[in-house]
Amino acid sequence: MYFGGDYNPEQWPEQVWHDDVVRMREAGVNLVTVGVFSWALLEPREGCHEFGWLDRVLDLLDANGIGVDLATATASPPPWFSAAHPDSLPVDAGGHVLWPGSRQAYCPSSPSYRAAAVRLARALAERYRDHPALRMWHVGNEYGCHVARCYCDVSAAAFRDWLRDRYDLPRLNEAWGTRFWSQEYFSFEEVLPPRRTPAVPNPAQALDFFRFSSAELLACYLAELEVLREVSPGVPVTTNFMAGLHWDIDYWEWAPHVDVVSTDHYLRAHDPEAHIDLAFAADITRGLAGGAPWLLMEHSTGAVNWQPRNIPKTPGQMRRNSLAHVARGSDGALFFQWRASRAGAEKYHSALLPHAGVDSRVWREVCELGADLRRLEEVEGARVGADVAIVFDWQSVWAQEQPGHPSVDMTVRDELATWHRALWKLGVTVDFLPAHGDFSSYPLLLLPSLYVLGETDRAALDFYVEGGGTLVVGAYSGVVDENDAVWTGGYPGALRDLLGVRMEEFVPLGEGRTVTLSDGSTGGVWRELGRTTTAEVIASYTDDGFRLAGSGSEGSVIGGSGGGFPSGDVPPGGGHDPWARHLAGAPAITRNEHGSGAAWYVSTRLDDASLRRLLARIAAETGIATPAPGLELVRRSHPDGSTYLFAINHDDKKDVALAESGTDLLTTKDFPGTVPAGGIAVIRQRPEAG
Numbered sequence: 001m002y003f004g005g006d007y008n009p010e011q012w013p014e015q016v017w018h019d020d021v022v023r024m025r026e027a028g029v030n031l032v033t034v035g036v037f038s039w040a041l042l043e044p045r046e047g048c049h050e051f052g053w054l055d056r057v058l059d060l061l062d063a064n065g066i067g068v069d070l071a072t073a074t075a076s077p078p079p080w081f082s083a084a085h086p087d088s089l090p091v092d093a094g095g096h097v098l099w100p101g102s103r104q105a106y107c108p109s110s111p112s113y114r115a116a117a118v119r120l121a122r123a124l125a126e127r128y129r130d131h132p133a134l135r136m137w138h139v140g141n142e143y144g145c146h147v148a149r150c151y152c153d154v155s156a157a158a159f160r161d162w163l164r165d166r167y168d169l170p171r172l173n174e175a176w177g178t179r180f181w182s183q184e185y186f187s188f189e190e191v192l193p194p195r196r197t198p199a200v201p202n203p204a205q206a207l208d209f210f211r212f213s214s215a216e217l218l219a220c221y222l223a224e225l226e227v228l229r230e231v232s233p234g235v236p237v238t239t240n241f242m243a244g245l246h247w248d249i250d251y252w253e254w255a256p257h258v259d260v261v262s263t264d265h266y267l268r269a270h271d272p273e274a275h276i277d278l279a280f281a282a283d284i285t286r287g288l289a290g291g292a293p294w295l296l297m298e299h300s301t302g303a304v305n306w307q308p309r310n311i312p313k314t315p316g317q318m319r320r321n322s323l324a325h326v327a328r329g330s331d332g333a334l335f336f337q338w339r340a341s342r343a344g345a346e347k348y349h350s351a352l353l354p355h356a357g358v359d360s361r362v363w364r365e366v367c368e369l370g371a372d373l374r375r376l377e378e379v380e381g382a383r384v385g386a387d388v389a390i391v392f393d394w395q396s397v398w399a400q401e402q403p404g405h406p407s408v409d410m411t412v413r414d415e416l417a418t419w420h421r422a423l424w425k426l427g428v429t430v431d432f433l434p435a436h437g438d439f440s441s442y443p444l445l446l447l448p449s450l451y452v453l454g455e456t457d458r459a460a461l462d463f464y465v466e467g468g469g470t471l472v473v474g475a476y477s478g479v480v481d482e483n484d485a486v487w488t489g490g491y492p493g494a495l496r497d498l499l500g501v502r503m504e505e506f507v508p509l510g511e512g513r514t515v516t517l518s519d520g521s522t523g524g525v526w527r528e529l530g531r532t533t534t535a536e537v538i539a540s541y542t543d544d545g546f547r548l549a550g551s552g553s554e555g556s557v558i559g560g561s562g563g564g565f566p567s568g569d570v571p572p573g574g575g576h577d578p579w580a581r582h583l584a585g586a587p588a589i590t591r592n593e594h595g596s597g598a599a600w601y602v603s604t605r606l607d608d609a610s611l612r613r614l615l616a617r618i619a620a621e622t623g624i625a626t627p628a629p630g631l632e633l634v635r636r637s638h639p640d641g642s643t644y645l646f647a648i649n650h651d652d653k654k655d656v657a658l659a660e661s662g663t664d665l666l667t668t669k670d671f672p673g674t675v676p677a678g679g680i681a682v683i684r685q686r687p688e689a690g
């Protein structure tokens, strides 16, 4: 169980380093990430390396038994580099250069950046490959966090090369639908990144540019990986993802190239259900690891510094956050950063060792967490089990977030988070899978929002249901192919036959408006007008509802003359939607028997309670329990059957009883028992003898 965080000794005089290692030992720190932003000190002039200070840091850490996740230091080129290679600076869609003076000021396609990064990675690998403190290599940092896409001329040329590898000119024109708005290309040289345009840019071009940009950053990572594999074989390599937080990188493409899947997660301080968002990110990360253990590379002991109001974690919240990540598969808990900075942009970001020093609540909680993680040593390597999986991909996020869709309120991210939250509240652990994943071990598969769906993935879903699986599909899934071109003949084109429905029109709701379904459920955001072909109607639209959420009165009808209500506005007291009576009786939730399985369709966004009710019903039908326990319950198991039940009580006012048997590794108390308000138990459950 790793415990520690980013260690930036270069920010401090050398005598502080000696205090650092004493305190690290006191807290039980066993892994620190060194050198993430050290390029300027390691290479103060082009090609001249100064490793003396890093030698002393690594030797000191090793002498104190602290392992090192050693960065290749390429996340942020120093000012001399940008001055010498001005064409390496990134450019935004509007043509503005992003200058040095913060971090990550490089164009991912820049040959000079890539050459310099590889040179530095090689120098570090040659010097430290046999250092006893070295545990793993850490390439870059949060790739794409600030510059996910560069629109400069260098990137434009690289984009054209990427396109040439995939298309000839007629195929490019076909894939991008360039007959629309007179965009036909007669030479690759005419093709540009989707720079700022007078009107909506070509969405298929934008989708390909997002794919290209993720691949360009991956190429930066792979170039360094190749050097590390060559010079330092056998040492694991990672780079810290930002799963569930940043959506610009296709991590399904990246994950096979890291030895350790690691991620960073930061809470949204204003969100009362931030712990569910944490679970969402952790579950996605476990998906990237193929269900294997992974590593929480960064989170925070308290406040961050980049939200409008940076509220610290309450006492006990850091412990719950850390152990919630461990519950969902992380073999440790690391933080940004070891010692709070005195200077720089992140000086108000919390740390393991705060500005106040060791006489502080934060430090005492850090030491307690270190002790907790030592008590959980035997959990290391255990895997999380789940019977339900959510299928998603990044290209659907990218395609659906382009302008020009039926409703701005309908986003992949919201759908994914909403469905995951419903299952969290039902007490059901969920895995995340790519559309090309292996569904065979899951009795229940959810597609909350998979807007882009190609023929191969469509066929795999069909095969899954045919073979007895239960599939639940959310609205606006399977609508377009890989080129963002609509499957025609009735929505959702790719899934129409599997779902046994044929929808003709999308009919979004006004902002804040709701619709009542015949089974009493409440929908919002989205409706569809259509009919079933082979499916059974579970619930249909009624002409009730359509009120402003929270409004009790009927209000007046928005009639044909009501052009005075732009999107989001409603007349005083709410009012009926003119579409209400035309949709009444149309199918909203359907179920289609297909082969030995069943495929459900939900053509609106159900509110939380309604979605929970529906998913509980479907889970029951597939034999999956939905205990809704009032605790966060997650199990990790070893192959020998030893199981650890993590029980986290997020209510800091109420104790919760738990009927499970076993021994709590954190307190050595036996269960059945009580998980105290705001507390955690990790209950060891041995397999039955014989």
Ligand SMILES: [Zn+2]
Pocket (backbone or CB within 6 Å): 089, 090, 091, 107, 108, 109, 110, 150, 151, 152, 153, 154, 155, 156
């Ligand atoms: Zn560029």
